[in-house]
Amino acid sequence: MDFSPAHLQPYLAQKLGGAVEIRSVERFSRGTSRQTWFVDLRRAGNGDDETLVFRTDLAAGSIEPSSLEQEYFMYERLGHTEVPVARVLWWEDDPAVTDRPFYVREKVEGSWNIPHFLDPDPQYDELRIAISKEHMRKLALVHQLDWKAIGFGDRLPVPADVASCGKLYVETAMRQYDEVRGPGMALVLEAAEWLIDNAPVAPCISLCKGTNGFGEEVWRGRELVALSDWEEASIGDPCADFAFMQYLAPELERGGKKIWGMEQALDYYRSISGIPVTIEGVRYYGVIRALRLIIMAEKSGQAVHHQPLLAEIRQAWTATEVGHVCRQAMLAAMGLAEPPPASVLAEFHESIEAPL
């Protein structure tokens, strides 16, 4: 897709049924899996600017193994529920318009950033705990959704029972691995076997968002106003959603006393949802998360290898450092190696606009 104003202007005029002025076009710098573009425009006869959000795959293919169309489907269906998400507007795959499909959604006012959330000053502990609780409340909404009624079961793999959630997740991941891989990695087979051997029984079968935490969602003050990044959604064990929280269950200890952390967050979540998510289950899905990231790294590596002129620089990073660190984490979980340094995992979440 050509995101130049000259290309967007006639397209959006036709799509929106009237003249529009493109005020600015900016690519969101934080996202890695797909491209996100913010297009500010003004419609003729209307003095207010509005912003549309465009989502499309990277030119050499998304880092994420699931399709863009599935992501669109998730947003569209969730728009009929109480879960806060940006409203999708339309899907576009007309080759006369674009060389690769995209969809458009409304922009929800807010920010991925939460001022002072990462500031270690204890005065912000209260903020951190309030944000964490808000996140738990919104995750509970997702997990309590009647996913069958909304139609997710027609699209996403559905476990036969609570005992088979982990196994299905691994089998789905391995199918994706075989679709995207280069030369096979023995480690991936060992990891899959270990994960199936050690799969816990889920407390229930829920819609799971997939990737969560600081940097993924849209916040307005202390309210989580839009849950974003649904590309890794699945149906299975809700423990999966606590395995990749990116700081939203921060471990806080003051004066030798634990005042917040994953255990406290899970207690709070249980009190509002009634779902007994366990630390052990969360740890297990943390390991599954490493397997998924290994697969994303593999897909990225193939994109750079086969389409080096179209691939993005972050795909080269994902293929190299991210892949390696996740393989190291996987081996550590299996008791075969030391875990990667904690400082490296922290560095992964840094960006130039939000250094640690």
Added chain:
Amino acid sequence: MIHPTAADILKTIDATLAAQVAPALDSLDGQSAVATIRHLLRLVLVRIEDEGQNLIDEISALRRLLPSVGDYLRSTGSGMEQRRRIDAALADAVAGDAGDARYPTLEALAECLSGLREALYQALKTLQALRPERQEQPEYRAVRAAIREYIVWQNEQERKLIAPAFYGQGPRR
């Protein structure tokens, strides 16, 4: 030999990106890309120096491991296709042999290693399928343990390329 070396030039490119290019960029997107590029330049620098030996070492490791995996599969009477693949990959894995006067390119070594890795992957799939009936057998356990030992060693080899390029070097994006 050309001076400056490839490594020297990469260091100068990196320093130029940091001192001149990054400060001149207005967009966050561009600055973020430069941050990622600088990490990857360091990785290329490390790989220029160390990857050749790294690949030769892994090819040697798999040339030692795969025959025993093939032998075990043969003893079970299963995995004929996987055994054939092992034999073919081993026959192709001549790069780095003593007596070969040609300097092997990284590309050629990587291709050779890819064949060996794929042969191991397919063999391991077969071994996993045999697990329910053979997991208590000492020979089975030994071959699985040898594969795990290789995996751990291989990841450590990879760490030697990755860690100096990335760890502690600031935001990746």
